[in-house]
Amino acid sequence: MEQLLIILVPALPLLSALVNHLASGQLGQRVAKLSIALAVLTFVIAAVLLAQAMAGNDSNQVALGSTWGILLADPLSTLMGLLIAGISLIVRIYSVRYMIEERGYGRFFMLLDLMTATLLIMVAAGDLLTLIIAWHLVGVLLYFLLGFDSRSKTAYRYAFWTLITYRIGDIALVLAAALLFHAFGTWTLTDIFAQITENPGAHRYFGFALEELVGILLAIAAFARSAQFFLHTWLPYSMDGPTPVSALMHAGIVNAGGFLINRFATVFIHTDSVMHLLFAVGLITAIIGSVLMLTQNDIKKALGYSTMGQMGFMIMECGVGAFSLAIYHLIAHGLFKGTLFLGAGTVINEARKSDGVPKDKLYTFVVEHRIAKRQQPWLLMAGITLVVPIIILFFAHWLVAQDFFQKQGAIVLLFFGWVTGAQLLFTTYRMGAQNIWRLVGVIILSFAIIVLGYALISHAFDLFLYPDPQFSSQIHSAAGIDVFWFDVLVVLTTAVIVGGWLLKYYSEQNRLPGQDKIGQLWTSFYALVSREFYMIDIYARLTRMLLKAAARLNILLRWR
Template sequence: MTGHSHANDAVQLPETTPTSSGVSRATTAAVWALFALSVATAVVSAAGGSAWRVPGSVVVDGLTAVVWVAVTFFSGIVHSYSRRYMAGNANIDRFFALTFGFTLAVMVVAAADHVALFAAAWLAMGLTMAALIGHAREWTQARAAGALTRRYFLASGGVLAGTLALLAWATGTTTVSGILSRADSLPPELTWLAIAGLFLAAMIQSALFPFHDWLLSSMTAPTPASALMHAGFVNAGGILLARFAPVFADVQLAMAALVVVGAASALLGQAILLVRPDVKRRLGGSTVAQMGFMILQCGLGFFAAAITHLILHGFYKAYLFLSSGGAVERTAPAAGGRDGVTLPSLVVGLAAAVGGGAVFVALTGKGAELDSGALLAFLVALTALHAARDALARANLSPGATLVALPVLVVVPIAVYGVLFNAVAAMLTGVPMTHAPTELSAVHVAVAAAFLAAYLAVELGWHRSSKRLYAVILNISQPAPETELTTAEDYNDA
């Protein structure tokens, strides 16, 4: 991981078996039962198209069903994986209880209609995750990371609770559905206070710049907890914005602000990938980038696209974290590095991006008109192109094979994304303001130019010419010093 080889003799570790902990067995069975229930809820919701209500307390609509299916599936995978991973841990029962409690908290957030229930579940979600981050209490660094993230999540919960209390007072109702139905009657001053509170709570929870340091300081968490954090917890910001979209979706300045905030975090997270050598913090930088893109999609008015994105990101990031041990090799990096961009590959890549964008427009209808959908289609195509080129660079294919594979790796994922987007959008049909595209503006053009410039800078190697830029990004990506494990002895002593 440091880039230096070691002469340590290989040691064959004994094979472990799933733990016999009763708590782990019970919670694993329970979470898979919740997944089955969530799938049934989604099927019934898709067929009936109406929400189920416990008046004044709970609403189970399309957004609830989609979030329930995603979070219970990821949690089920983490529970099953952890039965072997956590075998022999002295605090294994506490770990499984917290993981299951976190799952329940997210499910309540997705379904809560009473503002007090929503705020309490949001806070519980943060506190259980902070406890998981500080799970290894014998590590000074883990205790520090747990305390740091707890402060962030308490701040997020406090801001959200205050915002919901303000909205309840202004609208005269204590239910989320009631607030949303009366959002257009709010005075402008209160609307902006509510928008600021919702945006701030979402930014903290989703680790957007400048609140990204809690995520980069959370690497003391057991790997399964990190997988659940990156696949589920950080997505809460997008869920919050999708649920409360009627409060701000008609305010063009607020939507433009979301686009700028999301774009800045997306570009910063991608830059972190260029400077961090350690596997888990590179994955952290990737999450910052993906959450920025998710929030950007909310700013464009495509909340269904944001929910689709968080589902796909959850699958991708859960896989990467749970398989991260196999990617860590204490060997020197291969000589050479990434090959330079040739003219044929650049032409083929751009043509594939254009074709992929056309496929996205054809499948979803987004981008067919000159509104924020055009920027969404452009960013989807550019992101797919960048991911495809990165994957091919790691595969070390011949130039000819790269030219053949590149269009496939660009167009096929975009087609899959488009199909899933349509499915999620159909599920969210009855959810207020899940489709509210905005007019194309100078902000959108500037963001498109920034993404294109960043892509070209990375592909052509321009970013390597500035030592100052490298230093700035490296400093921004530093975790809190008290949370960092700096030597192997820190791990071995624990």
């Protein structure tokens, strides 16, 4: 019975796509009803499978072919399956009215159904071939969904950027799969993982340990799919597609990088430096994505860069060994970003009539950057800023795992939590409020709830996805670095951040020498950010150069 349910999850949207394609002429706008009915059924079945996995049932699988077509029902695939089924159901309900006046209404639903089926196959794939096929097809289908309006050359231009970036990721995945197949003689993931666990480091290719080389290739595949720095330019520009597609893309497609890393956790725990690469690239992406988001005046583009920042954070979490936290992050992000995209149209429409922002003290502080004249004693505020978040964070982590301080990844995430909480309190100090202590109290309470919730839920995810404590600890070990250098890095970074805060507190009350120069530097940096670090220009120029070179070669060789 469970095997039938595993097959039905991707089969139902496939069936819907087929019927939509063959009978869209007869069904007319009723194609949407059919699509939604089958999507509801898919969601229910996905929920049943997840419930079974949560009840502690053993992982199950179905093999549709001899060497490929294996579909898994394990904790990771059932969790991701429910997320995809849920988000695609919401997107389809939203599209019923949103797309009603568009040409190719039936085609749109057919493409959505195909995309849903492909994503569901991708997360359930139990062999490399099925994974590659689904991974590749997601890019192709996204190209046609983003370019749904065939009249728009701009939509196709940016859909093409997406396609070509995804193809770079596909290639990395294909190469990783070829190496794994060579080493182990099978496409089946469970067999490959069993052999790696039994005898890690047994194979070497071109001077590298197999796990290291495969890990790097998988990381590249994840970077392309999850818009990491250097492979991110497609994401904020792919907004010319229909809004429901943007919602699906940001909520259920772009986060596939986190899924891929989790799926290949067995490979990553046997690597030396790949986890550090994940951390570095994720951190850079998180910072750059967030900075670029803050400078956008287009709400959808800002959301695009916000996704880039969040994806950076997700990859960074993988880099510190918090694999299950990355899954929680991608689910939480998928839900809130999907909501934001689906609500963006209404917000824009309302904003055209009135911006709706009350001209209160929050407005003058955030928008007009007016700092309150009367401020609290800075030493007291600095003390609260530094100490309170750290107490909350330590308490929350201690509650779920007493030995958390032995995991470097947990310390790094604690550090980020501390910086975020402290920055919030730091900002409050400069804001005018009738009762500043009430505001600070509310912030601390909210922070405590968020941190506790985050710690408890991520701990629950850890127990569900990685119930074997030894495996979980191996993930953290693979992410670790030498204790001495780790401590040096933590102390140094803390000193820089705390020093910066103290300097800022001090400078707001006492003018520092050379502040004009800092202002100029800040303006130059803003100019650089407003041009998105010239990445788009560089890629466009490179593309033009390549096309010109190809044309010259053709002339040189007389078109033969």
